[in-house]
Amino acid sequence: MAEKRDRAVGVGLIGFGTIGTGTAKVLTRSADIITRRLGFPLRLVRIADVETERDRGVDLSGIHFDTDAEGLIAAPEVDIVVELIGGYDVARRLTLEAIAAGKHVVTANKALLAAHGAEILGAAAKQGVEVGFEAAVAGGIPVLRALREGLAANQIRSVFGILNGTTNYILSEMERTEEAFEVVLKRAQELGYAEADPTFDVEGIDAAHKLALLASMAFGCQLDFRQIPTEGIRGLLPLDLEMAESFGYRIKLLGTAKAHPGDAVEVHVCPTMIPRASLLAKVDGAMNAVTIHGDAVGPTFYYGAGAGEMPTASAVVGDLMEIAREIVRGVSGRVAPLSYPVSELESKPLVPLSELRARCYLRFAAVDRPGVLSHLAGALGENGIGIESLIQRRVGSAGKSVPVIILTHPALEGSVRKALRQIDALPDVTAPTQLIRIDEEM
Amino acid sequence: MAEKRDRAVGVGLIGFGTIGTGTAKVLTRSADIITRRLGFPLRLVRIADVETERDRGVDLSGIHFDTDAEGLIAAPEVDIVVELIGGYDVARRLTLEAIAAGKHVVTANKALLAAHGAEILGAAAKQGVEVGFEAAVAGGIPVLRALREGLAANQIRSVFGILNGTTNYILSEMERTEEAFEVVLKRAQELGYAEADPTFDVEGIDAAHKLALLASMAFGCQLDFRQIPTEGIRGLLPLDLEMAESFGYRIKLLGTAKAHPGDAVEVHVCPTMIPRASLLAKVDGAMNAVTIHGDAVGPTFYYGAGAGEMPTASAVVGDLMEIAREIVRGVSGRVAPLSYPVSELESKPLVPLSELRARCYLRFAAVDRPGVLSHLAGALGENGIGIESLIQRRVGSAGKSVPVIILTHPALEGSVRKALRQIDALPDVTAPTQLIRIDEEM
Numbered sequence: 075m076a077e078k079r080d081r082a083v084g085v086g087l088i089g090f091g092t093i094g095t096g097t098a099k100v101l102t103r104s105a106d107i108i109t110r111r112l113g114f115p116l117r118l119v120r121i122a123d124v125e126t127e128r129d130r131g132v133d134l135s136g137i138h139f140d141t142d143a144e145g146l147i148a149a150p151e152v153d154i155v156v157e158l159i160g161g162y163d164v165a166r167r168l169t170l171e172a173i174a175a176g177k178h179v180v181t182a183n184k185a186l187l188a189a190h191g192a193e194i195l196g197a198a199a200k201q202g203v204e205v206g207f208e209a210a211v212a213g214g215i216p217v218l219r220a221l222r223e224g225l226a227a228n229q230i231r232s233v234f235g236i237l238n239g240t241t242n243y244i245l246s247e248m249e250r251t252e253e254a255f256e257v258v259l260k261r262a263q264e265l266g267y268a269e270a271d272p273t274f275d276v277e278g279i280d281a282a283h284k285l286a287l288l289a290s291m292a293f294g295c296q297l298d299f300r301q302i303p304t305e306g307i308r309g310l311l312p313l314d315l316e317m318a319e320s321f322g323y324r325i326k327l328l329g330t331a332k333a334h335p336g337d338a339v340e341v342h343v344c345p346t347m348i349p350r351a352s353l354l355a356k357v358d359g360a361m362n363a364v365t366i367h368g369d370a371v372g373p374t375f376y377y378g379a380g381a382g383e384m385p386t387a388s389a390v391v392g393d394l395m396e397i398a399r400e401i402v403r404g405v406s407g408r409v410a411p412l413s414y415p416v417s418e419l420e421s422k423p424l425v426p427l428s429e430l431r432a433r434c435y436l437r438f439a440a441v442d443r444p445g446v447l448s449h450l451a452g453a454l455g456e457n458g459i460g461i462e463s464l465i466q467r468r469v470g471s472a473g474k475s476v477p478v479i480i481l482t483h484p485a486l487e488g489s490v491r492k493a494l495r496q497i498d499a500l501p502d503v504t505a506p507t508q509l510i511r512i513d514e515e516m
Numbered sequence: 517m518a519e520k521r522d523r524a525v526g527v528g529l530i531g532f533g534t535i536g537t538g539t540a541k542v543l544t545r546s547a548d549i550i551t552r553r554l555g556f557p558l559r560l561v562r563i564a565d566v567e568t569e570r571d572r573g574v575d576l577s578g579i580h581f582d583t584d585a586e587g588l589i590a591a592p593e594v595d596i597v598v599e600l601i602g603g604y605d606v607a608r609r610l611t612l613e614a615i616a617a618g619k620h621v622v623t624a625n626k627a628l629l630a631a632h633g634a635e636i637l638g639a640a641a642k643q644g645v646e647v648g649f650e651a652a653v654a655g656g657i658p659v660l661r662a663l664r665e666g667l668a669a670n671q672i673r674s675v676f677g678i679l680n681g682t683t684n685y686i687l688s689e690m691e692r693t694e695e696a697f698e699v700v701l702k703r704a705q706e707l708g709y710a711e712a713d714p715t716f717d718v719e720g721i722d723a724a725h726k727l728a729l730l731a732s733m734a735f736g737c738q739l740d741f742r743q744i745p746t747e748g749i750r751g752l753l754p755l756d757l758e759m760a761e762s763f764g765y766r767i768k769l770l771g772t773a774k775a776h777p778g779d780a781v782e783v784h785v786c787p788t789m790i791p792r793a794s795l796l797a798k799v800d801g802a803m804n805a806v807t808i809h810g811d812a813v814g815p816t817f818y819y820g821a822g823a824g825e826m827p828t829a830s831a832v833v834g835d836l837m838e839i840a841r842e843i844v845r846g847v848s849g850r851v852a853p854l855s856y857p858v859s860e861l862e863s864k865p866l867v868p869l870s871e872l873r874a875r876c877y878l879r880f881a882a883v884d885r886p887g888v889l890s891h892l893a894g895a896l897g898e899n900g901i902g903i904e905s906l907i908q909r910r911v912g913s914a915g916k917s918v919p920v921i922i923l924t925h926p927a928l929e930g931s932v933r934k935a936l937r938q939i940d941a942l943p944d945v946t947a948p949t950q951l952i953r954i955d956e957e958m
Contacts, residue, residue: 100812104811214667214812215666216667220662353798373821375819376818378813391668394669
């Protein structure tokens with residue numbers, strides 16, 4: 075640990091891309107206000123990036139800028155290393171190197187933390203250095219801080235939310251324009267809202283990374299993101315969004331973590347129908363939002379930009395300021411990074427999806443032939459699943475495949491999946507049935 | 517300052533009413549989870565209240581409970597004093613006594629801080645002790661922490677929100693039932709949502725207390741709540757709420773603080789029309805919500821219970837945990853209580869309401885007689901105020917007073933007020949005109 079001292083705290087930035095540029099902008103442009111709030115200066119002293127020529131519109135006077143990440147980590151004037159290169163391997167190596175050198179680390183890299191969080195946080199705890207990662211979940215919204223500190227007196231009942239802006243943008247656009255997923259995705263890519271390879275976003279993996287961190291923090295559990303059942307939004311049709319509206323819901327790609335009796339935890343990322351009247355349902359475009367229920371506080375809700383240069387930089391610099399405060403006081407480990415000491419995180423039983431009980435939206439693709447509906451209803455009935463509403467669209471195009479929509483009464487998902495396996499094997503059913511769980515919790 | 521040590525941190529509670537009971541419940545029932553998160557126990561060791569007989573449903577074994585507040589403050593096992601008696605004089609005296617005795621203080625008393633904040637925070641800074649007051653603003657929502665720490669890297673552009681649950685409940689009910697203010701207030705009092713003397717709530721004074729703290733923290737300014745132009749909800753009719761809806765707005769009692777060019781600050785508490793599509797407009801019943809715009813993060817939004825036994829206790833114990841962390845590390849003053857050191861708070865110029873420029877909703881009470889509308893329109897026109905919409909209700913009840921609604925184009929409030937003075941002096945105008953500012957900022 076650094077000793078208590080009066081000089082400025084030095085920041086070294088590895089990765090001078092979008093978020094790195096935003097971070098440099100905040101540190102240089104808002105230096106006065108940051109100094110006033112801290113009582114001492116927080117100074118960007120060094121930057122390392124493979125690309126040193128491009129002009130990022132940041133005043134670099136007095137800042138040592140080259141390609142040497144190792145040199146940056148070793149430099150005595152660097153107290154805190156900001157890792158903003160993204161990805162797994164190099165990011166992991168440099169982060170561990172910085173920790174080993176006794177440097178504090180701030181990162182926005184959720185993929186790194188989801189895959190190597192235990193290793194990184196464990197190494198930091200041993201070294202007595204801090205790892206700040208507010209920017210890794212829900213961008214600029216200080217939701218990790220709320221969970222870890224503001225609501226620290228609460229037993230957390232549930233945490234759920236819209237954790238990926240790209241998919242929320244796509245769903246909002248599909249709803250607005252009634253265009254197919256692929257059409258909207260292409261436009262999102264052209265506008266820079268989606269990556270050239272959109273897999274991480276549209277398959278729900280990015281949301282699962284973030285949910286793993288939120289759930290660990292909420293319940294003190296060890297959770298690898300690969301344990302989280304994850305379904306993306308590729309299978310959704312504009313029809314699903316339209317039907318959801320007619321039933322009083324909206325479909326959002328939700329990351330959900332809930333405490334169940336007996337210390338078990340329910341976690342999943344999937345398209346979910348939520349009440350139109352809920353605040354979460356009002357979240358449009360590329361924004362993020364998280365609902366946290368605590369036993370004392372009840373429901374609380376947090377909303378803001380989940381990505382982007384400046385919102386993410388806001389969270390990165392917020393973490394830098396927090397760590398700088400500890401450095402000048404010569405202390406560390408004020409708050410456990412995942413609410414509980416890393417050594418105390420427990421592996422908790424996960425509730426199998428088959429044991430979840432909910433109303434379900436089912437969209438069948440069935441040939442419009444007499445008797446088909448009775449087959450569908452029969453398979454559901456055999457498995458004890460009650461039907462609340464049934465809607466067949468475009469009746470009359472006999473012999474062609476038409477969508478049949480069914481809302482079920484509350485049912486065990488295991489039973490529903492069993493019925494769907496029977497139904498999807500029927501000759502008159504032309505494509506796998508889409509199941510969307512309905513979550514009435516606001 | 518207490519020395520670094522391993523023993524439990526001791527809490528003394530002065531005031532064992534609703535919030536005090538909630539605080540004791542959280543500290544005793546969630547002791548295990550609090551200990552795990554902190555790494556050491558946080559123990560309720562002493563309670564003082566004038567009423568020692570009533571059973572509050574809290575296990576008091578091992579807790580010293582009597583009427584002796586001074587004895588509690590002096591007790592060596594008490595590290596942090598929680599002031600939950602409310603009001604001004606006794607609360608102020610005991611709080612200053614605790615600080616003088618080197619004890620940290622946690623309070624939910626916004627009235628106390630709004631009136632004597634500078635004195636109390638100044639004394640605490642001198643003594644090197646902490647004052648926690650998250651519970652004083654928006655109850656269980658950790659919004660002060662968001663402003664002070666999570667968004668610390670931002671220059672704050674604006675903070676505004678629904679800061680009083682009682683008035684939001686009354687407005688929601690007036691909208692739902694179309695009943696008059698007095699009728700709904702009476703029911704709110706019967707249900708315990710409003711006090712027997714509702715002045716503080718319905719006149720906007722409670723919201724002004726909270727806004728003074730938010731604005732000080734957002735802009736680093738010294739601000740006495742008595743400087744905040746404050747208007748309550750007594751003058752509103754169900755008709756206003758209905759008209760707002762027809763124009764695409766909702767009326768909320770909003771506390772607003774905005775940065776203007778040249779370091780000036782706009783602050784006010786008043787009924788305000790906000791877009792129906794905004795998240796703030798979705799906040800119903802006794803809930804609170806705050807929107808914070810930062811220059812880097814953009815808009816962020818926070819929602820939850822603003823009052824009540826357990827939500828407020830959640831914030832109180834959150835503060836206790838934060839202070840306890842500093843006590844065991846032997847440090848203090850990690851974060852300046854109002855974002856900036858108290859000694860650096862500056863008195864900033866306030867923007868006069870007359871210089872605000874906004875579209876306005878005007879409800880005139882005018883006798884339904886030929887020529888009246890032209891008088892109204894004439895007075896507005898003379899003062900350079902354009903009319904966007906004009907609605908006269910119940911046309912035909914000639915000779916009687918009827919409401920005339922006008923939406924203006926953006927206009928200087930000073931000009932609008934001048935026109936209203938002329939209009940309200942007209943013989944055909946039977947009551948003062950109601951003005952409600954429209955704020956389009958989401």
